[in-house]
Amino acid sequence: MALNQQNPAQPDLNLLQAIDMVAKDKGIDKTRLIKTVEEAILKAAQSAFGPTRELEARFNEDSGQVDLFQYMTVVEDVADEDREIAVEDAQRLGLEAELGEELGFQIFWHPSDAKKAAEQDKEFGDLLNVKQARTAFGRIAAQTAKQVLIQRVRDEERDLIFNEYKDRKGELIKGVVRRFEKGNNIIVDLGRTEGILPFREQTPRETYRPGDRIVAYVKDIDREARGPQVILSRSDPKLVEKLFEAEVPEIYEGIVRIVACAREPGARSKIAVTSRDADVDPVGACVGMKGSRVQAVVQELRGEKIDIVPYDRDPARFVCAAIQPAEVNKVIVDEADGRMELVVPDEKLSLAIGRKGQNVRLAHHLTGWRLDIISESKFKQMEEEAISALQQLDMVTEPVARSMYRLGFRALEELAEATEQELAAIPGIGGEEGATKVREAAEQTMERLRQGRISAALSRTEPLSERERFLFVRGVGERTAQLLEEAGYRHVEDVNKEEEDKLAIKTGLGIKKARAIKQGAEQFLQNEWKVIDSARKEAVKAAQDSKTVVAPASKATL
Numbered sequence: 001m002a003l004n005q006q007n008p009a010q011p012d013l014n015l016l017q018a019i020d021m022v023a024k025d026k027g028i029d030k031t032r033l034i035k036t037v038e039e040a041i042l043k044a045a046q047s048a049f050g051p052t053r054e055l056e057a058r059f060n061e062d063s064g065q066v067d068l069f070q071y072m073t074v075v076e077d078v079a080d081e082d083r084e085i086a087v088e089d090a091q092r093l094g095l096e097a098e099l100g101e102e103l104g105f106q107i108f109w110h111p112s113d114a115k116k117a118a119e120q121d122k123e124f125g126d127l128l129n130v131k132q133a134r135t136a137f138g139r140i141a142a143q144t145a146k147q148v149l150i151q152r153v154r155d156e157e158r159d160l161i162f163n164e165y166k167d168r169k170g171e172l173i174k175g176v177v178r179r180f181e182k183g184n185n186i187i188v189d190l191g192r193t194e195g196i197l198p199f200r201e202q203t204p205r206e207t208y209r210p211g212d213r214i215v216a217y218v219k220d221i222d223r224e225a226r227g228p229q230v231i232l233s234r235s236d237p238k239l240v241e242k243l244f245e246a247e248v249p250e251i252y253e254g255i256v257r258i259v260a261c262a263r264e265p266g267a268r269s270k271i272a273v274t275s276r277d278a279d280v281d282p283v284g285a286c287v288g289m290k291g292s293r294v295q296a297v298v299q300e301l302r303g304e305k306i307d308i309v310p311y312d313r314d315p316a317r318f319v320c321a322a323i324q325p326a327e328v329n330k331v332i333v334d335e336a337d338g339r340m341e342l343v344v345p346d347e348k349l350s351l352a353i354g355r356k357g358q359n360v361r362l363a364h365h366l367t368g369w370r371l372d373i374i375s376e377s378k379f380k381q382m383e384e385e386a387i388s389a390l391q392q393l394d395m396v397t398e399p400v401a402r403s404m405y406r407l408g409f410r411a412l413e414e415l416a417e418a419t420e421q422e423l424a425a426i427p428g429i430g431g432e433e434g435a436t437k438v439r440e441a442a443e444q445t446m447e448r449l450r451q452g453r454i455s456a457a458l459s460r461t462e463p464l465s466e467r468e469r470f471l472f473v474r475g476v477g478e479r480t481a482q483l484l485e486e487a488g489y490r491h492v493e494d495v496n497k498e499e500e501d502k503l504a505i506k507t508g509l510g511i512k513k514a515r516a517i518k519q520g521a522e523q524f525l526q527n528e529w530k531v532i533d534s535a536r537k538e539a540v541k542a543a544q545d546s547k548t549v550v551a552p553a554s555k556a557t558l
Contacts, residue, residue: 016064018149028156033149034059040148041066041141048137049107049130052082056104066141068107070128074099085127093124109134109141161193162223165230169218172242173232177212188214188232195230203234204266206302215300217242235265240306243297244271250285257282259311262365266304270322270362274311283308307362315369316340322363326352329376336508337483339370341379349375386410393441400428412449413477415442417513450474454528458535461543466491472528474520475513483507484517492529496521 019037023030042057045068049055056069072085074097090097097103107130108117121131175188175195186197186208197216208214216232217239223229233239241258250256256275263269273282286308287294298306312318316331319340330343344352352373353360364371374382383405389412390401403426409415415423415438423435430437454472457464469492470481487506489495495503495518504514 015066016061018146022149022153026153026156027160028153032156033152036148036152038066040144041068044140044144045107045109045137048133048140050082050133052080054083055107065110065112068109070105070107070130072103072105072127074101074103089127093127107134109137158223158229161229162221164192165218166221169221170238170242171218172215172239172246173218173230174213174215175232177208177210177214179210186214187228188216190230193230194228195232196228197232197234201231201233201235203302203304206234206266215243235263237261237263237269240269240271240297240301243300244286244293247293247296248286248288250275250280250282255280256285260366260368262362264358264362266302268305268307268358268362269301270307270309270366272309272311272318272322272366283310309366315367319363319367319369319371322366323352323359323371323373326359328352330379337370338368339372341372341374343374343376343379346375346377349373390415392445393438395430395434395437395441397428400426403427411477411479412442412446413475413479415439416446416475446477447474454532457532459539460536461540464536469529472532473517473524475516476520480507480509480513480517483509492521492525496525 015037019030019033022028023033038057038059042055045055045057046053049070054071056071058067058069059065060067072083074087074090075084076087076099078084078086085103087097087099090103095103105120105124105128107128108114108120117134120128125131173190173195175190178187178189178194180186181196184199184202186202188195188197195216195218197214201219214234216234217236218230219233219236219238220231221229222231238261240263241261244258245251248256251258251273255277256273259272259274261269261271271286273286275282275285285293288296294306294308298304307324309318309321309324312321316333319342320328320331323342326344326348328342328344332341332343334340342352351359354362360371360373387398387401387405390396390404390409391398392412393415396404404415407426409418409426418439420432420435420439423429423438424432426435429435450472453468457468457472467481467485470476470484471478473492473495476484484495484507489498489503489507498506498518500511500515500518503509503518504511507514509517
């Protein structure tokens with residue numbers, strides 16, 4: 001598309017032809033192109049002739065060029081020479097005009113209008129004062145028109161691409177690898193346009209060469225992107241879902257539904273599926289005859305392992321299916337904390353956890369539950385330790401402690417926080433009266449243990465962990481300390497500064513417990529911590545003094 005003026009006799013026919021060509025080839029409205037060129041020429045004219053002039057650019061279809069006009073108002077006294085003309089000067093120049101009337105002058109700027117420009121300078125040169133600026137403007141006008149046409153074509157093409165691909169967001173798309181850009185981004189030829197596969201969206205251990213065919217997930221369409229607008233992904237979990245949708249007719253038809261998908265790109269994925277039809281096995285539908293369907297997906301993902309899990313409304317059953325291939329002997333559900341403990345046979349522990357924790361991590365993302373994997377022997381040990389801890393209360397015998405454990409009371413802290421109605425339901429507790437005694441005894445025992453920890457810390461020289469400092473706070477046991485840490489409270493000072501309602505929401509402990517913990521943290525920092533810190537500093541200093549060795553005097557050299 002050449003817009004350079006090669007022939008002075010008919011220079012802008014090239015511009016007209018270019019506009020027609022672009023409108024036809026690119027499918028862009030010719031009127032919009034003409035308006036864009038007019039705006040560009042007008043902007044260039046204002047830069048060349050001065051921004052205060054009242055100018056108008058109008059495309060002339062007959063001549064194929066942009067005509068430029070300057071308008072001036074007839075006034076009695078001229079205040080703005082660029083916009084106004086005195087009535088006396090208008091009459092002297094032979095212009096029939098009355099006060100307030102607007103006169104229009106065509107500014108002949110194009111080389112093909114050189115003769116008309118000379119006549120205009122001779123007749124109205126002193127009035128318009130455009131002779132010097134006209135020469136500079138003539139040189140840049142054609143280049144401006146060319147540049148603005150190219151830019152308009154680019155903008156229109158980007159709009160067309162956006163409108164074409166915006167509805168394809170969230171779909172699979174096929175393309176061909178064309179080249180690699182800085183930062184290891186891959187440019188993919190999609191036919192009408194190019195897409196970009198950013199390095200962060202690539203799957204580890206996958207390599208490509210120019211010319212390779214690629215299937216990717218359309219993650220986003222970025223209208224404002226400087227480069228390709230279509231953002232592709234090979235690492236998004238949605239890619240796995242869309243691949244199964246393409247391979248499994250039952251998913252495409254809506255009979256089988258993918259409930260959730262968890263993925264570690266290039267290594268392993270888990271998908272949870274369910275069926276609307278009782279006669280259709282969702283797992284079997286995804287696996288296919290002799291594994292043909294799932295193998296097609298695995299092949300497209302270049303060997304990535306895929307576990308297909310049956311979805312179950314019962315969270316415990318769903319989690320047990322998600323942790324496969326490991327077997328689960330027992331599940332302990334903590335709904336308030338969104339956590340489950342899975343007890344597995346000792347020999348299946350490593351299988352349940354997976355390589356570098358991969359299996360349990362994927363199961364967590366798939367189900368949304370926080371999972372703790374415990375071996376059967378470890379679970380029995382923890383059970384005996386918890387029962388022994390509960391038996392620290394005088395009125396709690398071993399049978400009662402085991403009943404408490406079965407009902408979910410695993411620590412003194414949980415007994416201290418329970419209501420009398422909850423405790424009264426424990427066999428052998430002695431009704432509400434016994435429940436009151438158990439709760440009070442639990443509170444007293446927790447406080448005694450806390451004071452014992454503080455006494456032991458006074459003479460310690462090694463640094464105290466933040467978990468230990470949390471346990472110095474009244475009402476905080478191991479469970480509460482863990483919840484505080486998981487909620488982002490790393491120090492006792494963080495709890496002290498937090499608002500009660502936010503503390504309750506973040507930890508899930510409830511406003512009553514949150515208020516008690518905040519009060520305990522404040523009292524600890526104001527009183528007990530100062531005593532502990534001072535005593536420990538003295539202990540450290542005493543230890544350093546005891547290790548100080550006086551070096552013997554050196555012998556004189558003879």
